[in-house]
Amino acid sequence: MPDNTDIKNPVNAYGAWLAETPNNWHADAVHSAKRQFIDIMGVSILGAADESTSKVFETVEGWGDGPCTAIGRKRTLSAPWAALVNGTAAHALDLDDNFDPAKTHATAVLAPAIIALGEQEKSSGHDCLDAYICGLQIMGRVGQGVNPTHRNRGWHATATVGAIGAAAACARLLKLSAKQAANAVSLSTSMAAGFMSQFGTMAKPIHAGLAAKSGVVAASMARKGITAGRDTLDGPTGMNRLMVGPDYEELRDAITNPEHGQTLRFETESIGEPLLILDNGFRVKRFPNCGSAHRAMDALSLLKEKHRFSVNDVSKVTVYLPRTHLNNLMHHDPKDPMQAKFSLQYGLAVILETGGCALHDFTPEAVMRPEMRSLYKVIEANPVDKSEGRFPTSVEVHLKSGVTLEKSLAMPLGSKAAPFTDEQYWKKFDDCVGILITPGELTKVKQHLEGLQHLQDLTLIMAPLRKSMA
Numbered sequence: 001m002p003d004n005t006d007i008k009n010p011v012n013a014y015g016a017w018l019a020e021t022p023n024n025w026h027a028d029a030v031h032s033a034k035r036q037f038i039d040i041m042g043v044s045i046l047g048a049a050d051e052s053t054s055k056v057f058e059t060v061e062g063w064g065d066g067p068c069t070a071i072g073r074k075r076t077l078s079a080p081w082a083a084l085v086n087g088t089a090a091h092a093l094d095l096d097d098n099f100d101p102a103k104t105h106a107t108a109v110l111a112p113a114i115i116a117l118g119e120q121e122k123s124s125g126h127d128c129l130d131a132y133i134c135g136l137q138i139m140g141r142v143g144q145g146v147n148p149t150h151r152n153r154g155w156h157a158t159a160t161v162g163a164i165g166a167a168a169a170c171a172r173l174l175k176l177s178a179k180q181a182a183n184a185v186s187l188s189t190s191m192a193a194g195f196m197s198q199f200g201t202m203a204k205p206i207h208a209g210l211a212a213k214s215g216v217v218a219a220s221m222a223r224k225g226i227t228a229g230r231d232t233l234d235g236p237t238g239m240n241r242l243m244v245g246p247d248y249e250e251l252r253d254a255i256t257n258p259e260h261g262q263t264l265r266f267e268t269e270s271i272g273e274p275l276l277i278l279d280n281g282f283r284v285k286r287f288p289n290c291g292s293a294h295r296a297m298d299a300l301s302l303l304k305e306k307h308r309f310s311v312n313d314v315s316k317v318t319v320y321l322p323r324t325h326l327n328n329l330m331h332h333d334p335k336d337p338m339q340a341k342f343s344l345q346y347g348l349a350v351i352l353e354t355g356g357c358a359l360h361d362f363t364p365e366a367v368m369r370p371e372m373r374s375l376y377k378v379i380e381a382n383p384v385d386k387s388e389g390r391f392p393t394s395v396e397v398h399l400k401s402g403v404t405l406e407k408s409l410a411m412p413l414g415s416k417a418a419p420f421t422d423e424q425y426w427k428k429f430d431d432c433v434g435i436l437i438t439p440g441e442l443t444k445v446k447q448h449l450e451g452l453q454h455l456q457d458l459t460l461i462m463a464p465l466r467k468s469m470a
Contacts, residue, residue, distance in 0.1 A: 010145065010233045010266035014138050015182025017271045018172050023130045025275075032277050033129045033136075034452050035425050036097060039284055040107040041449060041461075042429035043095045045436055046359075048072030048469055050092035052202040056209060057085045068119045069462035072436075072469035079116040079220070080213045083166075086112035087209030091158070093359065094205075094341045095432070098283040098291045099136065100260040101276050102143030102161045103151040105208055109162035110135045110169050113212040117170050117219070118458040125448075125455030127173060133277055135169020135215075138185070140276040145233065145266035148259070148387065149244045149251055152324055159194020159207035160243065166215020174223050186228035187218040189239055199290075200331055200339045234266050259389035281416035286428070287357045289341040292325035294412035295393035296344060300351045303397055303407045311352045316378050316398040319344065322391050323383035333376065337362040349375040436469045 007013045047053055048071040057070055066078030070085040077085065090096050090108035099106035110132055118128045143150075143161045151157045167188035171181040191214035194207040222228075233239050241248045244264065252264035260280060261267075283291055296319050303309075321344075331339040331346075340346040340362055349372045350357045360366060384391050392410040399405070411417035420428075426446075433442060441464040448461040455461070 006230070008268050009230050010141075010268050011182050011186050011230045012178075013266075013268035013271060014141065014168065014185050015171075015180070016178040018134055018138065018168055018181040019176060019178040021134065021272060023127075025130065025133055026278070029133055029275055029277050030129055030453055032281070033132045034449070035422070036107045036132070036282060037111055037129075037452060038425050038429055038449050040090050040096055040111045041445070042432035043093060043108075044071050044086055044090045044112070045465065045469065046095075046432040046434075047089035047092035047205075048086075049436070050089065050205070052092050052205050053085060053089040055202070056088045056206060060084060066120070068116045069466050071462075071465045072467070074466055074468065076466065079120045080216045082119070083112045083116040083212035083216045084209040086115065087212035088205050091205040091208035093288045093362075094290060095285050095288040095359075096208075097285065099140065099280070100283070101140035101147075101262065101280055102165065103147045103157040104139060104143060104162045104165070105158045106136055106139060106162070106165065106282070108208040109158060109166050109211040109215070110139070112209070113166040113215040114169050114173060115458060115462065116212070117173055117216050119462055121173065122457050122459065123173055125452040125458060128458055129453055131169045131173035133275075134172040135165045136277055137272060137275065138168035139165025140261070140280070141267050141271060142233065142239075144261045144263060146240055146244050146264065147262045148324070149248075149264065152327075153245065154196045155243055156194035156196050156198065156204070156207055159211050160192040162208065162211035163192040163214040163218075164188045166212050167218040168215075170215045170219030171222065174219055176219065176223055180222045182230070183226065183228045184219040184222035186230065186232045187221055187226065188214055189232040190228070191218060192239070192243075196328070199328065200334075200342050202338070204338075240264070240266075257390075259387055281419065282414075283412055284414035284420050284425075286414055287347065288359050288362060289343075289347055289357070290328055291412065292321075292328040293344050293347040294414075295325075295409040296321060296395055297347050297351050297357060298413050299393060299395040299407040299409045300348055300397070301355065303395065303405050304351065304355055307405055309397070309399060309405075311375070313399050313401070314352060314378060314397060315400045316380060317348060317352070318380045318382065318396040318398065319348070319393065320382045320384055320391075321393040322388045323385055325388060325393070326381055326383045329381075333373075334367055336364060337367050340367045344381050345376045345379050346372065348379050349373075437464065437467075
């Protein structure tokens with residue numbers, strides 16, 4: 001094994017940073033982390049009833065009990081299986097956040113891992129928020145070291161980069177030493193897998209659960225003294241060369257204007273600066289489908305709100321968007337709700353017809369509505385060979401009157417460019433939870449989430465969720 005004292009090696013550097021960085025974050029970072037816990041808890045409570053989540057729970061429930069909550073179930077599980085179930089719930093509806101440096105659904109991976117391990121260890125809310133900030137930072141740094149090519153070539157970074165970020169968060173929560181934390185990071189690379197070819201299937205949300213589970217397992221193994229190599233990120237057969245490609249160095253050296261810090265280099269000198277939770281922020285979703293469609297859906301929604309046209313006034317909608325976004329939206333004629341979540345045509349058709357897009361639009365009956373399907377022929381998608389940072393999504397609405405309306409968006413609503421307020425976070429939470437838990441239970445969960453940084457035992461948030469919500 002290479003010298004473990006080499007801090008220029010990213011595995012060692014990240015291990016040292018996780019072990020040695022003080023837990024004294026700026027209030028804005030803590031507040032941002034708490035808001036993402038609020039967001040993901042609401043989404044997860046709703047996602048707990050999804051078929052994919054239910055089938056995952058049915059798979060693991062016979063594999064042993066433990067102290068950790070599987071949201072919406074009375075039976076508790078061991079930490080890895082709770083992370084798997086809750087991670088699936090968090091991503092089942094595609095209503096969870098996106099994090100650009102890593103190209104991941106970050107919180108759907110980090111929070112379930114932290115919560116499961118936090119229940120096992122009876123961790124404080126303060127320590128859980130700290131683990132989240134640290135895990136997000138390493139997730140982002142790893143993502144910047146392999147993206148955008150890793151993602152563009154078909155790897156689902158939520159599953160691959162996500163597993164490493166979850167291991168980092170869990171290593172921090174367990175207060176592992178530098179060598180142990182480095183082992184956790186390295187071990188997680190052996191569990192990092194997932195292809196975009198699973199989009200539109202149950203496997204896609206399960207990717208988030210598998211990544212969360214991997215983080216718990218990797219950090220727990222490292223705590224027990226299991227060791228791992230140091231060339232698993234950057235080495236002759238490291239993640240960069242295997243999961244970017246044999247042309248990795250050529251691609252890296254050709255980058256002149258990186259987006260989201262994605263340089264195809266692993267930062268080891270200034271790992272914590274800038275702090276990515278503040279520097280980049282999140283893309284918090286208001287629509288329950290693939291985020292690659294959201295700039296177009298937001299633009300169409302804003303045009304409709306401003307100009308008050310109806311679907312019958314429209315002759316054609318033309319969209320220009322980065323090819324990488326359209327690659328994610330591969331279902332042009334969706335036949336079921338999962339395919340519809342990865343369809344630009346369906347998302348825009350719903351906006352055209354109703355002015356909004358909500359969870360009730362993603363049922364088998366809703367997806368096959370003739371009035372929606374008839375609109376696909378008026379929606380024209382044009383891929384542009386430019387990155388998302390170099391090319392805003394542009395929507396043109398051609399009215400039968402001869403008027404053309406146009407709107408371009410570089411970032412969707414809910415991103416750092418147009419962030420949600422605290423009130424919008426709570427409204428989304430309330431909309432998700434609805435009637436799934438009683439008013440008394442809802443009040444308790446919200447109070448504990450609001451005071452998360454002061455909570456002495458994370459179990460207080462989770463205990464009211466140990467009940468059937470189906």
